Amino acid sequence: xxxxxxxxxxxxxxxxxxxxxxxxxxxxxxxxxxxxxxxxxxxxxxxxxxxxxxxxxxxxxxxxxxxxxxxxxxxxxxxxxxxxxxx
Numbered sequence: 206x207x208x209x210x211x212x213x214x215x216x217x218x219x220x221x222x223x224x225x226x227x228x229x230x231x232x233x234x235x236x237x238x239x240x241x242x243x244x245x246x247x248x249x250x251x252x253x254x255x256x257x258x259x260x261x262x263x264x265x266x267x268x269x270x271x272x273x274x275x276x277x278x279x280x281x282x283x284x285x286x287x288x289x290x291x292x
Contacts, residue, residue, distance in 0.1 A: 223253060226274045227291035228264040230257070230281055238286070245284040249276055263291065 233239060239257045242264060246255045251272035257264045266277055274290040281288035 222270050223267050224270050224272070226266045226268060226272070226277060228266065228274070228277060228281065229289045229291050230262050230264055231287035233257075233259055233262060233286060235259070241284050242281055242286060245280040246277055249280050252277070 230242060233242060236259065239259050243255050243257045246252055246257075246264060246266055249268070249272065251269035252266055253269070254267040255264060256266075264281075266272075268277075278288035278290060
């Protein structure tokens with residue numbers, strides 16, 4: 206029984222694997238910009254958590270493995286900012 210539970214737990218963590226995507230964002234000037242970017246990112250399907258940094262012009266997004274970094278940049282661009290996936 207214990208072995209079965211551990212196997213199920215391992216499978217669940219594989220299915221629920223997340224990725225951390227880092228973005229470079231240009232055009233943010235104030236806390237309202239940070240809020241706009243964060244809201245745009247959070248509206249992308251699969252996004253679980255976002256952190257946006259005004260001073261460095263970056264964002265870190267925790268999302269499902271199926272979430273494409275390009276979709277995140279598209280959302281930021283639709284909000285009026287420049288975006289590139291950090292390498």
